Amino acid sequence: MLVSALIGHTKMMEIYQHAIKERYRFFSYGDAMLLTKTSYEC
Numbered sequence: 001m002l003v004s005a006l007i008g009h010t011k012m013m014e015i016y017q018h019a020i021k022e023r024y025r026f027f028s029y030g031d032a033m034l035l036t037k038t039s040y041e042c
Contacts, residue, residue: 004012
């Protein structure tokens, strides 16, 4: 979605089809975020 927003859907699909044709491997690692509860004294 983010790539599509930046370069447009048509161009993204061209690149995606090229990747499939060339047998690129797709891995989705995602993003991670660690939230901890910390108390601060003012």
